[in-house]
Amino acid sequence: NLKQGYLPIPMPLVVSAVHHALVKNKLRSAVSLICLSGDVVEDHHVAVLIGLGASAVYPFMAYELIREHFHDDKDWPNKMANYRYGLEKGILKIMSKMGISTISSYHGGMLFHTLGLDKDLIRKYFPSFRSELGGIGLNHIKQNLMQQHSAAFLESSPSFSEKGYFRFRKNGESHGYSPLEFKKIQAAAHQKERKNIKAEVPVYLRDLFQVKGKLEPIDVKQTESLKKILKRFGSGAISFGAISENVHRELARGMALVGARSNTGEGGEMDDRYSRSNPDKDVNSYIKQVASGRFGVSVDYLAASREIQIKMAQGAKPGEGGQLPGHKVTAQIAHARSSTLGVPLISPPPHHDIYSIEDIKQLIHDLKEVNPRALISVKLVAQPGVGTVACGVVKAGADIILISGGDGGTGASPLGSLKHTGFPWELGLAETHQALVANQLRDRVTLRVDGGLKKARDIIIAATLGAEEYDFGTAALIALGCIMARQCHLNTCPAGIATQDVKYMKKFKGNAGNIKLYFENIAEDVRYELAKLGFNTIQSLVGRSDLLSIHKDFKSYVKKRGLDFSVIFNPDSKKGLPIPSTNKVRFQGRLQDQSLDEEIITEVRNAIMAHGHAVVSKLVNNTQRSIGTRLSGEIAFLYGKGNFQGSIQVQMSGTAGQSFGAYLSEGVELRLMGTANDYVGKGQSGGLITIRMPRLIRRKKKEHTMIGNVALYGATGGTLFVAGRGGERFAVRNSGASAVIEGIGNHGCEYMTRGTVVVLGEIGHNFGAGMTGGSAFIYTKKLSIKSRLNTEFVKESNLTSSDENLLKRLLNTHIFHTGSTIASQIISNWKKEKYHFKCIVSLAQDIVDFKNIYDLHVADRLGVVLNE
Structure with a gap:
């Protein structure tokens, strides 16, 4: 019923x-708001x-467009149902990203940030929000609506052309990675030139500065020299899996050639x-990442990092x-990630050992214990409030903080996330730097940034x-030949980069030399920018936001849109950094907290060096x-995987x-x-852990809670025997360890991909959520486990x-190591007791063709391509 004389108000x-x-009139709980919307x-x-609040x-x-388009199809009501199902799944995904499990908690929660309003x-219409930069008001919105409204009532039939909202289109919305930008990046990667990439139209906030x-x-x-500038550069965290193994190696080689990370x-x-x-040694990545899924994280992996x-x-x-879609999980990737070939892999949104700043401090402590030679960096997202978090992370002992902007071109992100989540790094970086300076912490940490960097001017602004x-990240892949086809998830990358299919991998033409040339050109451009500004080094620019102002070409553009950059431009920053970045003052956590291991190492050093016992x-x-x-x-650093032939036993x-x-x-x-x-056995890669009570206590009381939460998180090997109960999230993300325990809390074996877990007692709710591999054996004599299993992912079966x-x-x-009375009673009456065990396996294994997996492994071992 839309008429030309009426303008619809944005819903x-x-x-x-x-x-x-x-809400103001205390009437909100008395009514429901039903929103009928055409947009x-x-x-x-x-x-x-x-x-x-709707x-x-x-x-x-x-709905009307679906009905009209499929009016000849008798199944059009199902098409509508499919559309509705897609919307509902998308909303659930958005809620899960916020850590919200019920729609009532999300409803009216106002969990949004704004940019450009x-x-x-x-203040008037969205009083729960913050306006970070100011922006357009009602008059500007009205003008845009009038233009769209007039176009809808043109006498000629309107042509609906794609506006380039998600992908670049010639006459559509401007994109950071347009074909012209691609040509410039690839030119810098293939020829020795010093042509800086300039923005024709403003795309990023920094383009206005x-x-x-x-x-x-x-x-x-x-x-300063190219060498000093290049040491400040690094490649983005692009996983082996997202890109092929040969591309991942060439990227590492290229960065090593220029002395970058x-x-x-x-x-x-x-x-x-x-x-x-x-x-x-050049293919050994400088930085080893520890993410929530802990894929590929082992003691050897961490010990080899810088x-x-x-x-x-x-x-x-x-x-x-x-x-990572299942069709990209090859034999190599399954080996590197300790998972099952062909089964999709999803990292849990949170780290299950991090729920507070104190937990980050514990993880940093763990990592510095396993490799005291490595610096620890923490990757944070640019968003309002990141400065406060960064201060806590520095106090927790981090050496480097990476502020990650929302402009990265990751192939693993849904389009909705790319468009509607993340903040410009300009805001997050400015807030973080200012917060650290205000709290007298800036001299204790190195600040790093990523998210859409591709030219020298970006470096200068970031500094x-x-x-x-x-x-x-993306720019490095473009230098290697990426054409941003947005087919990363389909395994059909035409450039042979984001694929695990051998047929497409053969199309990859890039090499480490392209990376070397690209970064050298960027560094040379940085030198010319510094010279033009009259500064000798990047360091002399760091933190000098007082030097920033609105670009002369865009002053009217900024004024017309009411933008205010006072939160970014800091007139009081003329001193830059408190001290040079090369002279950081580190928190000496390890010196204040000398570990028991140092004593043990001193006592057993001879046995370690002589492969003794x-x-x-x-x-x-x-x-x-x-x-x-x-x-x-220390053992992993000295000998590498599986090369230590001795044994060290510590009785405590x-x-x-x-x-x-x-x-x-x-x-x-x-x-x-x-x-x-x-966190018992977190990341366990081998060895043996046994935990028990003294014999007299075991005999008097059989059930004890022996360990806390999140045991065996991300474990890839070894064995754990506990003569008692454990806490919640036992064996979360277990990727290869074996364990016997006598009862656990909720969320057991969550996201498990490999390994074997035996539970000789009660299990909590939601057992096996996200489990895609491995197996669990549950003793069911005293309880029914059907209601405790997450049947979307696992099923129970009888023992073979x-x-x-x-x-x-x-x-x-288990009996040998712990003297377990429960296990002893079961074994003594094994013929009857074995029928009280249920085997819990992943439903994903029903769709896996293990015969084909075997053939693929054989082919990989022989160095041939199956069915070629």
Whole structure:
């Protein structure tokens, strides 16, 4: 019923205004707001309206278009149902990114940030929001609506051309990576030229800025050397899995050629790349990333790193874990990630050992124990409030903070996330630098930035806002030949980069030389920019946001749109950094907290160096954290995977602190008579952990809670025997460890991909959520487990003869190491008791063709392509 004389009001304005008016008059709980809208198309639109207060949304125009398009199809009602189902799934995904599980909690929650809206408009219609930069008001919105409205009533039939909202179109919306930008980046990667990439139209916030230099420029020869500038560069965290193994290696080689940092991404890397026997050290990635899925993270992986990066989130898709489709999980990737070939992999959105700043401090402590030679960086997302978080992370002991902007071009991000989540790094970086300076912490940490960096001017702007180091992701792949076809998830990358299909991988034409040439050209451009501004070094620009102002070409553009950059331009920053970035003051956490492992290493050093055997006895208390971690890291560093032929046994009594046996390596045994806190066996890569009570206590009371939450998180090997109960999230993301325990809390075996878990007692709810591999055996004599299983992912079955043999062997070993009375009673009456066990396996294994997997492994071993 739309008429030419009436202009529709944007529905978010209406919903928010009505919602807040009802709240103000204490009437909101008395009514429901039903939103009938013709401009709702995608899940983001529905999520915004519900978040602003709409109780229900009816997208009548979308339904009408579906009915009209499929009017000859009798099945058109199902088409509508499919559309509705897609919207609902999208809303659930958005809620999950926010950590919200019910629509009632999301409804009216106002969990949004704004960019580019006028402060008066925000104050009047969206009073729960903050306006970071100011922007357009009602008059500007009205003008845009009138233009669209007039176009809808043209006498000629309107032509609906794609506006380039999601993908570049010639006459559509401007994109950061247009064909022209591609040509310039690839030209810099293939020829020795020094042509800076300039923005024709403003796309990023930084395109609106200019840097005020000194009165007189200097000769480029007076600026710092290419080598010093290149040391500040790094490649983005692009995982092996997202891109092919040969591309991942070439990227690492290219970064090594210029003395810059390469990054594994969250998928780990093939262990031959960091093996002690590999003479090609350039393929060993400089930075090893630790993400929420802990894919590929082992003690050997961490020991071979020069920097370890904790990925809290990704700028392009905050709140989401990484996703790798099943058709990209090849034999190599399944090996590197300790998963099953052909089964999709999804990282959990949160780190299950990080729920507070104190937990980050514990993880940083663990990683510094396993590799004290490596710096620890923490990747944070640019968003309002990131400065406060960054201050806490610095106090937790991080050496480097990476602020990740929302402009990255990750191939693993849904289009909705790319468009509607993440903040410009300009805002996050400025806030972080200013917060650290205000709290007198800036001299303790190095600031790094990523998210859409591709040219020298980006480096200069980032430096003035506080960044000292700079990471390039998409631009580095473009230099190698990426054409941004947006087919990363389909495994059909025409450039042979984001694919695991051998047919497409052969199309890859890039090499490490392209990376070398590209970064050298960027560094040379930085020198010319510095010379033009009259500065000798990047360091002299760091934190000098007082030099920034609105670019002369865009002053009218900024004024017309009411933008205010006062939160970014800091006139009081003339001093830059408190001290040079090369002279950071580090928190000396390890010196203040000398670990028990240091004592153990001193006592058993001869046995370590001679592949000998040693037994050590110690009393422990709950202030002694990460016991066994330093010892394991040292063995892994000295010998690499599987090369230590001796054994070190540590016998302990007492209560162990957090992360007991974290990242344990082969050849190390920890035997504890007592209890342990959270994170037992986190990242365990081998070895043996046994935990039990003294015999007299075991006989008097059979059930004890022996360990805390999140045991075996991300474990890839080794064995754990606990003669008692554990806490919640036992064996979360287990990727290869075997364990026997006598009861656990909720969320057991969550996201498990490999390994074997035996539970001789009660299990909590939601067992096996996200589980895609491995197996669990549950003793069901005293409880029914059907209601405790997450049946979307797992099923129960009776034991096979091979299951019986495996289970009996594990129980006998459990008795040998812990003297378990429960296991002893089961074994003594095995013929009857075995029928009380249920085997829990992943539903994903029903769709896996293990015969084909076997053939693929054989083909890979022989170096041939199957069916070629």
